[in-house]
Amino acid sequence: xxxxxxxxxxxxxxxxxxxxxxxxxxxxxxxxxxxxxxxxxxxxxxxxxxxxxxxxxxxxxxxxxxxxxxxxxxxxxxxxxxxxxxxxxxxxxxxxxxxxxxxxxxxxxxxxxxxxxxxxxxxxxxxxxxxxxxxxxxxxxxxxxxxxxxxxxxxxxxxxxxxxxxxxxxxxxxxxxxxxxxxxxxxxxxxxxxxxxxxxxxxxxxxxxxxxxxxxxxxxxxxxxxxxxxxxxxxxxxxxxxxxxxxxxxxxxxxxxxxxxxxxxxxxxxxxxxxxxxxxxxxxxxxxxxxxxxxxxxxxxxxxxxxxxxxxxxxxxxxxxxxxxxxxxxxxxxxxxxxxxxxxxxxxxxxxxxxxxxxxxxxxxxxxxxxxxxxxxxxxxxxxxxxxxxxxxxxxxxxxxxxxxxxxxxxxxxxxxxxxxxxxxxxxxxxxxxxxxxxxxxxxxxxxxxxxxxxxxxxxxxxxxxxxxxxxxxxxxxxxxxxxxxxxxxxxxxxxxxxxxxxxxxxxxxxxxxxxxxxxxxxxxxxxxxxxxxxxxxxxxxxxxxxxxxxxxxxxxxxxxxxxxxxxxxxxxxxxxxxxxxxxxxxxxxxxxxxxxxxxxxxxxxxxxxxxxxxxxxxxxxxxxxxxxxxxxxxxxxxxxxxxxxxxxxxxxxxxxxxxxxxxxxxxxxxxxxxxxxxxxxxxxxxxxxxxxxxxxxxxxxxxxxxxxxxxxxxxxxxxxxxxxxxxxxxxxxxxxxxxxxxxxxxxxxxxxxxxxxxxxxxxxxxxxxxxxxxxxxxxxxxxxxxxxxxxxxxxxxxxxxxxxxxxxxxxxxxxxxxxxxxxxxxxxxxxxxxxxxxxxxxxx
Numbered sequence: 118x119x120x121x122x123x124x125x126x127x128x129x130x131x132x133x134x135x136x137x138x139x140x141x142x143x144x145x146x147x148x149x150x151x152x153x154x155x156x157x158x159x160x161x162x163x164x165x166x167x168x169x170x171x172x173x174x175x176x177x178x179x180x181x182x183x184x185x186x187x188x189x190x191x192x193x194x195x196x197x198x199x200x201x202x203x204x205x206x207x208x209x210x211x212x213x214x215x216x217x218x219x220x221x222x223x224x225x226x227x228x229x230x231x232x233x234x235x236x237x238x239x240x241x242x243x244x245x246x247x248x249x250x251x252x253x254x255x256x257x258x259x260x261x262x263x264x265x266x267x268x269x270x271x272x273x274x275x276x277x278x279x280x281x282x283x284x285x286x287x288x289x290x291x292x293x294x295x296x297x298x299x300x301x302x303x304x305x306x307x308x309x310x311x312x313x314x315x316x317x318x319x320x321x322x323x324x325x326x327x328x329x330x331x332x333x334x335x336x337x338x339x340x341x342x343x344x345x346x347x348x349x350x351x352x353x354x355x356x357x358x359x360x361x362x363x364x365x366x367x368x369x370x371x372x373x374x375x376x377x378x379x380x381x382x383x384x385x386x387x388x389x390x391x392x393x394x395x396x397x398x399x400x401x402x403x404x405x406x407x408x409x410x411x412x413x414x415x416x417x418x419x420x421x422x423x424x425x426x427x428x429x430x431x432x433x434x435x436x437x438x439x440x441x442x443x444x445x446x447x448x449x450x451x452x453x454x455x456x457x458x459x460x461x462x463x464x465x466x467x468x469x470x471x472x473x474x475x476x477x478x479x480x481x482x483x484x485x486x487x488x489x490x491x492x493x494x495x496x497x498x499x500x501x502x503x504x505x506x507x508x509x510x511x512x513x514x515x516x517x518x519x520x521x522x523x524x525x526x527x528x529x530x531x532x533x534x535x536x537x538x539x540x541x542x543x544x545x546x547x548x549x550x551x552x553x554x555x556x557x558x559x560x561x562x563x564x565x566x567x568x569x570x571x572x573x574x575x576x577x578x579x580x581x582x583x584x585x586x587x588x589x590x591x592x593x594x595x596x597x598x599x600x601x602x603x604x605x606x607x608x609x610x611x612x613x614x615x616x617x618x619x620x621x622x623x624x625x626x627x628x629x630x631x632x633x634x635x636x637x638x639x640x641x642x643x644x645x646x647x648x649x650x651x652x653x654x655x656x657x658x659x660x661x662x663x664x665x666x667x668x669x670x671x672x673x674x675x676x677x678x679x680x681x682x683x684x685x686x687x688x689x690x691x692x693x694x695x696x697x698x699x700x701x702x703x704x705x706x707x708x709x710x711x712x713x714x715x716x717x718x719x720x721x722x723x724x725x726x727x728x729x730x731x732x733x734x735x736x737x738x739x740x741x742x743x744x745x746x747x748x749x750x751x752x753x754x755x756x757x758x759x760x761x762x763x764x765x766x767x768x769x770x771x772x773x774x775x776x777x778x779x780x781x782x783x784x785x786x787x788x789x790x791x792x793x794x795x796x797x798x799x800x801x802x803x804x805x806x807x808x809x810x811x812x813x814x815x816x817x818x819x820x821x822x823x824x825x826x827x828x829x830x831x832x833x834x835x836x837x838x839x840x841x842x843x844x845x846x847x848x849x850x851x852x853x854x855x856x857x858x859x860x861x862x863x864x865x866x867x868x869x870x871x872x873x874x875x876x877x878x879x880x881x882x883x884x885x886x887x888x889x890x891x892x893x894x895x896x897x898x899x900x901x902x903x904x905x906x907x908x909x910x911x912x913x914x915x916x917x918x919x920x921x922x923x924x925x926x927x928x929x930x931x932x933x934x935x936x937x938x939x940x941x942x943x944x945x946x947x948x949x950x951x952x953x954x955x956x957x958x959x960x961x962x
Contacts, residue, residue: 268319275312279305279329283336293343300342301335309333331363338372347376367396371408378411383419387412406436413444422448437468439513444516450524458521462536465517466543470510472503511548514540518552519559529559530568550576550583557590570594585619585626588612592629599636609633624654629662640671658687665697674701692722708735726756733765742769753782758789767799776803794824801833810837821849828856 128604157163286301309330316325334357341350354373357366374389394408413428426854429445442465449457480488480497494500522532533556541549553572560569573594576587595609610633616626631646644667650660665680681697688694699714715732722728733748746769753762763786770779780803787796797820804813814837820830831853838846 134703143312155466190406268315272312272315272321273317275308275315276326276329278313279333280306282308286336286340290340290343295340299340299344299346302337305333306337327362331357331366335369338369342372342376347380350376365396368393368404370396371411373712378418381418384414385608387415390415402436406432410441410444411562413441417444417448422451426452433464437464439468439510440466443513446521450520453523453524458525459535462521463515463539465514466539466545468510472506510545511551514545514548515555519555530556533559554583554586554590561594566594566598582584582620585616585623588616588619589623589625589629592616592626592633595635596629596632606633606636622653624650624657624660627653628657628659628663631660631667635663635667639666643667644671657688658684661687662694669697669701674705677701678705690721692718692725696722696728703735704823708739711735715844724755726752726759726762729755730759730762733762737765745769756783760786760789763789770807771803772845776806776851779803793826794820794830798829798833805833805837810841813837814841826859827850827857828860829852831856 178573205614209631260590282301282305286298286305288368289298289301291296291869313325313330334353338350338353338357341347341353351373354369354376357369358373360366370389370393374386377383377386377389390408390412394405394412397404397408399405409428409432413425415430416422416425416428426445426448429441429448432441433445446458446461446465449461478491478500480491518533518536522536523529524532526532526535537549537552537556540546540552541886553576557569557572560572562565570591573587573591576583589612592609592612592615595612598605599609609629613626613630613633616623617630620626622942627646627650631643631650634640634643634646644664647660647664647667649656651664654660661680661684665677665684668674668680676696678701681694681701685691685694685698693712695714695718699711701720703711712732712735715728715735718728719732729748733745733752736742736745736748746766749762749765749769752759753766756762763782767779767782767786770776770782780800783796783799783803787793787800790796799815801813801816801820804810804816814834817830817834817837820827821834824830831849835846835853838844838849900919
């Protein structure tokens with residue numbers, strides 16, 4: 118065969134020079150060497166294949182054998198590969214092609230170990246490109262959830278529910294919903310016990326969550342204490358404290374001591390505090406200091422000042438604070454130790470506030486960025502804490518100086534001077550001026566106006582802030598002394614001007630100026646100053662109250678009502694404000710609103726007799742006699758000397774035909790006003806109307822002995838004696854004629870004299886003014902009160918004036934309460950004035 122092949126090859130050799138013209142010849146000739154179609158049937162080629170390692174391999178699965186000879190036959194002219202389509206064939210290594218590789222678009226396995234991971238030739242036919250992480254397959258399927266009914270899952274959900282209940286309980290407590298907080302805490306405790314039982318049933322007792330149990334019990338005890346269920350709280354704390362598995366539970370004895378302190382069980386409170394102090398390590402100094410401070414306060418409550426001093430002195434040596442230093446001064450003051458009071462006050466002045474320099478809050482003119490930062494921090498929470506601490510320090514120092522100044526020296530003045538000197542030599546030198554102003558206020562509380570004024574005058578040449586404060590107080594003092602000296606109102610005006618010049622935005626200086634103008638009768642200008650004070654400080658209640666009074670005085674009732682409504686929103690339970698609102702509604706003839714506001718006022722001051730009488734008057738004008746009687750009777754119970762109330766009650770019983778009951782009230786009136794003959798005449802008239810003529814005769818005789826010139830009494834004596842057929846009738850008739858002549862003579866002399874005429878004019882004008890003012894106050898809506906049905910003689914004796922109920926003048930400064938004025942004092946003055954005029958007329962010419 119080799120020879121044949123060589124011959125064939127030689128036949129194809131083309132020698133140079135032969136057929137030079139046919140350069141394209143030979144291309145279409147057939148070469149049997151390149152024919153591979155007969156290789157499977159070529160025995161020589163098959164023997165050569167069998168000698169190789171490939172031929173010695175076992176036949177692959179799916180390899181087609183020869184038809185009858187058993188020799189391996191390839192499934193085509195070429196061996197199938199993974200890159201070819203069609204049916205599966207063996208790989209180049211003789212391994213079978215799997216079914217996954219048989220498809221057209223299937224990805225083949227790498228054929229060699231050095232083949233690139235993830236690369237396949239199939240990508241050329243539309244299969245996905247390089248994807249070693251297999252991200253094209255999409256997201257991983259979700260994990261298979263645990264079954265909800267498994268015991269572990271139930272325990273986990275129950276723990277979560279307990280924690281949620283504890284949080285809800287704490288949030289409810291922070292909102293002030295104490296009952297809801299307690300209910301949530303109890304529910305958390307119940308569920309926690311169920312959780313513990315489930316763990317024990319599953320033999321998981323070693324996995325009990327002690328932290329959760331501690332949280333449940335601690336929250337429950339706190340909620341009991343917040344709801345003032347102290348015994349339950351103590352029992353719950355005991356459960357925690359006695360359980361040795363809870364670490365640091367002994368510190369909760371501080372809470373137990375606080376509960377005993379609230380229950381005023383001071384010995385047990387001290388015991389708990391000391392036990393907790395033993396269990397707090399020395400490294401926790403702040404905690405130990407607070408516990409010792411509690412112990413000192415309990416000793417103060419028990420009156421054991423020496424033991425309290427021991428605790429406070431230890432704190433002042435370890436971690437001094439203003440509260441502890443102030444308490445130490447109080448203990449020394451209780452023991453009366455002057456020298457230790459001084460040393461404690463000096464120690465108090467050495468306490469460091471631990472605050473940064475105040476200069477950092479001053480603006481920088483050129484640094485805009487710093488000024489912007491300053492705007493953000495000047496009112497933040499940290500700044501507010503600094504202000505609170507500074508205010509606490511100043512308050513402790515001022516209060517301590519007020520307490521010890523009368524005790525450390527011979528006089529209050531000298532003691533205060535020593536305190537001021539000590540403050541000037543300390544880091545709190547700015548408080549020296551405030552202490553001196555407080556000294557003036559202390560003089561004022563002691564009713565020493567001259568010393569207070571002299572002390573404040575010493576500040577006139579100080580800096581503007583101190584001078585403004587002193588001038589404001591001086592204006593207030595002179596205004597209060599206005600009744601004592603004539604020039605005081607001018608001095609009050611002067612210092613009010615000084616205070617406004619120093620600080621025009623000082624609302625108190627503007628209020629003082631408005632008060633001066635109010636006293637002078639210039640209500641319009643006073644109103645403007647009050648309004649300006651409110652523009653500078655909308656929370657100035659003095660200015661708002663005085664503005665309402667001024668509007669009421671000048672007849673602007675709607676504006677006054679608006680001002681008092683605003684003030685009522687600030688001072689919800691102020692009796693003065695509620696009374697003004699009710700009185701204005703009454704003047705506006707709004708009886709329903711007036712009644713409602715007076716009812717609110719009675720709820721605030723239920724024992725105010727004047728308010729009760731005012732309510733009785735309103736119901737009397739509305740025709741409701743029963744309600745009017747109830748309020749008048751309550752007013753009489755609280756103040757049985759109020760003449761208008763006594764008068765109304767007596768008239769009510771006369772109208773009701775119960776003259777015997779009316780006698781009691783007229784007797785009370787005769788005791789209050791023994792010089793008024795009309796009350797005695799009314800007593801006698803009640804006896805006569807009830808048919809008790811003998812008692813009436815005795816009463817008239819008593820009146821005649823006390824008031825021998827009374828014509829009405831003599832008339833009744835003549836009538837009764839005549840009806841009873843007594844001999845004294847003629848005697849009383851003679852006295853009656855003499856008394857009538859004397860009365861006529863007195864009237865003639867009173868009308869003939871110029872001086873007496875002017876007196877009558879004064880009397881008439883005073884009576885007219887009283888009637889006019891009463892008409893203005895009542896708004897013209899109230900008619901005359903119904904009087905009892907009496908005969909003509911009784912009518913002359915019974916001349917009750919119309920009841921006047923008005924608001925008394927209130928100091929426009931505001932702190933004093935404007936009380937409803939009853940007619941008792943004014944009526945006493947009127948009666949006294951009439952008696953004086955009568956006495957003057959009876960003097961001999």
